Amino acid sequence: MLDFSPFLDLPLIWGGIIAFAIFLYVVLDGFDLGIGILFPFAPSENCRQKMMNSIAPFWDGNETWLVLGGGGLFAAFPLAYAILLPAFYIPLTLMLLGLIFRGVAFEFRFRTNPEKRLFWDYAFHFGSLIATFCQGTILGSYVEGITVSGRSFAGHPFAWLSSFSLMTGVALIFGYALLGATWTLMKTEGKTQDWARKVAYYALTYVGFFMGLVSLWVPFINDDIFQRWFSLPNLIYLSPIPLLTLGLGMSLIISLVKKKETAPFFLSISLFSLGYAGLAISLWPWIVPYQISLRTAAADPKSLSLMLIGVSIFLPVVLGYTFYSYYVFRGRSSHQELY
Amino acid sequence: MEFDPVFLSRIQFAFTISFHIIFPSLTIGLASWLAVVEGLWLKTGNNTYKEIYKLWVKIFAVTFGMGVVSGVVMSYQFGTNWSAFSDRTGNVLGPLLAFEVLTAFFLEASFLGIMIFGWDRVTRGMHFVSTLIVAAGTVVSAFWILSASSWMHTPAGYEILDGNIFHPTDWLDIIFNPSFPYRLFHMITAAYLTTAFFVGGIAGWYFLKKQHLPHARIMLSMAMLMAVFVAPLQIYLGDLHGLNTLKYQPAKVSAIEGIWETEKGASLILFGWPDTLNEVTDYALKIPKLASVLLTHSMDGEVKGLKAWPKDERPPVLPVFFSFRVMVGIGLLMVLTGLMAIILYFRKGLFTQKWFHYWCLAMTPAGFIAILAGWFVTEIGRQPYIVYGIMRTAEARSPVLGETVFLSLMAFITVYTFIFGAGIYYIVQLIRKGPPSKEGASYGSHDLKAPPL
Numbered sequence: 001m002l003d004f005s006p007f008l009d010l011p012l013i014w015g016g017i018i019a020f021a022i023f024l025y026v027v028l029d030g031f032d033l034g035i036g037i038l039f040p041f042a043p044s045e046n047c048r049q050k051m052m053n054s055i056a057p058f059w060d061g062n063e064t065w066l067v068l069g070g071g072g073l074f075a076a077f078p079l080a081y082a083i084l085l086p087a088f089y090i091p092l093t094l095m096l097l098g099l100i101f102r103g104v105a106f107e108f109r110f111r112t113n114p115e116k117r118l119f120w121d122y123a124f125h126f127g128s129l130i131a132t133f134c135q136g137t138i139l140g141s142y143v144e145g146i147t148v149s150g151r152s153f154a155g156h157p158f159a160w161l162s163s164f165s166l167m168t169g170v171a172l173i174f175g176y177a178l179l180g181a182t183w184t185l186m187k188t189e190g191k192t193q194d195w196a197r198k199v200a201y202y203a204l205t206y207v208g209f210f211m212g213l214v215s216l217w218v219p220f221i222n223d224d225i226f227q228r229w230f231s232l233p234n235l236i237y238l239s240p241i242p243l244l245t246l247g248l249g250m251s252l253i254i255s256l257v258k259k260k261e262t263a264p265f266f267l268s269i270s271l272f273s274l275g276y277a278g279l280a281i282s283l284w285p286w287i288v289p290y291q292i293s294l295r296t297a298a299a300d301p302k303s304l305s306l307m308l309i310g311v312s313i314f315l316p317v318v319l320g321y322t323f324y325s326y327y328v329f330r331g332r333s334s335h336q337e338l339y
Numbered sequence: 340m341e342f343d344p345v346f347l348s349r350i351q352f353a354f355t356i357s358f359h360i361i362f363p364s365l366t367i368g369l370a371s372w373l374a375v376v377e378g379l380w381l382k383t384g385n386n387t388y389k390e391i392y393k394l395w396v397k398i399f400a401v402t403f404g405m406g407v408v409s410g411v412v413m414s415y416q417f418g419t420n421w422s423a424f425s426d427r428t429g430n431v432l433g434p435l436l437a438f439e440v441l442t443a444f445f446l447e448a449s450f451l452g453i454m455i456f457g458w459d460r461v462t463r464g465m466h467f468v469s470t471l472i473v474a475a476g477t478v479v480s481a482f483w484i485l486s487a488s489s490w491m492h493t494p495a496g497y498e499i500l501d502g503n504i505f506h507p508t509d510w511l512d513i514i515f516n517p518s519f520p521y522r523l524f525h526m527i528t529a530a531y532l533t534t535a536f537f538v539g540g541i542a543g544w545y546f547l548k549k550q551h552l553p554h555a556r557i558m559l560s561m562a563m564l565m566a567v568f569v570a571p572l573q574i575y576l577g578d579l580h581g582l583n584t585l586k587y588q589p590a591k592v593s594a595i596e597g598i599w600e601t602e603k604g605a606s607l608i609l610f611g612w613p614d615t616l617n618e619v620t621d622y623a624l625k626i627p628k629l630a631s632v633l634l635t636h637s638m639d640g641e642v643k644g645l646k647a648w649p650k651d652e653r654p655p656v657l658p659v660f661f662s663f664r665v666m667v668g669i670g671l672l673m674v675l676t677g678l679m680a681i682i683l684y685f686r687k688g689l690f691t692q693k694w695f696h697y698w699c700l701a702m703t704p705a706g707f708i709a710i711l712a713g714w715f716v717t718e719i720g721r722q723p724y725i726v727y728g729i730m731r732t733a734e735a736r737s738p739v740l741g742e743t744v745f746l747s748l749m750a751f752i753t754v755y756t757f758i759f760g761a762g763i764y765y766i767v768q769l770i771r772k773g774p775p776s777k778e779g780a781s782y783g784s785h786d787l788k789a790p791p792l
Contacts, residue, residue, distance in 0.1 A: 001507070001510075056456065057457075063448075064440065064444045064445050067410070067411055068444075074425055074437075077429075081429065082422035082423065082426035089419050089737070093751075097750060100412070103404060107404045108765055151426055152422060152423070152426075153737075157739065300506045314445075318441065321449045321450070325453065328452075329452065
């Protein structure tokens with residue numbers, strides 16, 4: 001039976017694939033969740049319409065990456081899936097309920113008279129807000145570590161709740177708001193665009209603050225993480241990451257000042273990717289932090305091999321037509337009724 | 340009150356998946372039907388087809404949206420509520436679900452955008468291709484998820500290592516496990532029939548209201564074609580599936596039949612009340628020998644009774660027994676509808692007989708009820724196992740508190756009831772509004788006043 005394990009490091013490759021899927025999810029659903037977060041603050045109904053229209057063709061494709069992240073984790077690291085999901089039972093359930101409200105709001109909002117839209121506007125906003133907060137909280141609590149006994153989660157149902165995880169929950173709200181604002185900046189013009197630029201400044205300020213806070217806090221959560229970043233020679237090898245982050249933050253500010261339209265969005269994505277890389281470096285080689293490594297949790301090499309073939313064929317295809325769909329709906333968003 | 344996490348998790352899974360399956364059932368059927376309608380429009384140039392497409396693609400979009408959000412929930416529940424199951428079966432079932440996401444979900448999600456919003460942005464041909472791709476995506480998705488579900492009923496191609504972890508030994512045996520082909524064809528056909536009766540019911544309603552008659556004629560004709568040809572086929576596929584179940588899960592069949600004693604020349608119980616306590620089926624209305632004839636294709640064939648299994652190996656009899664009768668009853672009503680349609684067609688009364696339009700309207704939800712009943716039969720009938728014969732449902736649970744599951748279940752019920760209510764409300768509104776009255780009054784498929792580019 002098909003097995004690539006003699007010549008490929010399958011757990012490592014799969015760790016990379018899952019990390020890539022989750023990253024794409026964070027960036028793609030990040031900007032449309034960000035739109036939801038900013039939604040009620042938009043200056044007019046017209047702006048809201050434009051913002052909604054700019055993401056309506058994409059949101060379920062974006063959310064599919066969340067299914068790939070979850071499904072992929074189940075398939076590639078079943079042990080990690082079996083430990084992590086019960087550990088995050090409450091925030092995951094709240095996140096899913098939030099995603100339900102915001103997902104159906106797309107369809108339902110368009111079908112409601114403008115006077116009665118308020119309900120779905122808020123369903124969209126609070127759904128996005130709760131989903132984002134829960135994702136941030138899950139991330140924070142993940143970084144703090146999970147209590148494991150044998151092959152299962154052994155902590156308290158509220159073990160995910162801590163000052164650190166609450167902070168990361170709030171931080172992610174500003175992170176997604178930045179992505180949403182820079183997306184709006186790119187996809188609209190006039191009043192909406194001016195407003196989005198202003199919002200991007202504010203969001204960026206908070207993102208900078210929280211990135212700094214997280215960077216200072218995480219090394220003190222776990223001694224290994226401290227050693228990884230602050231011992232020599234790692235300090236030198238890893239120094240490009242904080243330096244690049246600073247540089248990117250600066251260029252993002254400059255691009256906003258210079259009223260660039262597309263650069264801020266892509267610079268925000270780069271900022272996210274560096275933060276993500278920083279986390280990955282901190283957490284290596286754990287998939288259930290400080291308890292279970294990628295290798296221990298990996299599925300049978302035969303399963304990983306089969307799926308690797310699937311991914312090699314289909315992931316480029318998926319990326320291809322995802323790109324095609326963004327290409328078809330390129331250009332500025334209209335405020336007219338899409339449906 | 341005792342909060343049993345296993346029982347509550349079962350209820351939660353049953354509730355969320357029952358809610359979910361309603362939407363794919365309709366989207367599988369609607370996507371294929373819309374492809375046919377758009378194809379007919381391109382071929383004949385008859386704008387009535389285009390207007391039908393425009394009405395139904397909106398209903399499709401609402402349905403698809405609800406299917407997506409309720410589907411995301413499913414992909415996480417294996418882990419949140421059934422983590423021991425996920426840990427043990429991940430090697431085998433994980434790849435099937437991963438292939439579903441890779442080969443179907445992304446395909447559907449990306450091209451759905453073009454199907455709904457892209458009318459003015461791509462050529463007619465490309466739009467048609469997008470519809471075809473979405474239709475194919477729904478079927479491919481059904482392929483993988485039914486393969487995974489079937490494997491849990493008839494596990495094959497695996498070995499158990501490291502104590503209790505399932506490992507794959509043959510992927511083709513896993514994917515094409517013994518009950519999979521039956522389950523797949525039975526479900527796809529069910530989705531097509533459900534859609535046909537849904538569309539036919541709406542057509543009946545338009546006839547009764549004397550509105551949108553050109554559209555209603557096409558909708559009713561196409562729906563009745565399905566009833567005439569596909570409903571009998573479904574009965575045949577169901578029979579094959581039943582025989583396959585008899586081979587691999589005989590206890591389920593005994594529960595379906597409500598038969599307690601093993602006997603030769605067993606009678607078929609049409610109706611009755613299975614009494615689990617005393618192990619008899621009361622008030623049974625029987626047809627002699629028929630159970631043996633149906634199940635063994637011989638007058639004196641032996642049919643096993645439930646008593647052949649110890650009590651802790653038997654599925655709950657009552658829900659299986661009744662759900663089966665609901666499913667088969669609706670199936671027979673569908674065949675009957677097809678027969679009525681043939682007679683009315685030759686008497687030229689298909690579009691004029693009011694009583695038939697009322698009948699079609701009454702049958703609008705029939706498919707959904709039959710699909711739910713069918714899944715109740717197969718899933719409850721599989722108990723007490725989650726992987727049939729190997730892993731019990733009680734062993735599959737997550738280390739979560741019953742109280743937590745109770746709260747999440749209440750939250751799901753509240754939210755889903757509300758969302759479902761809103762969804763039905765909007766779908767009824769769309770149907771009430773009907774197809775766009777005149778081509779040209781609005782641009783494209785979504786009432787855009789002008790092309791956005």
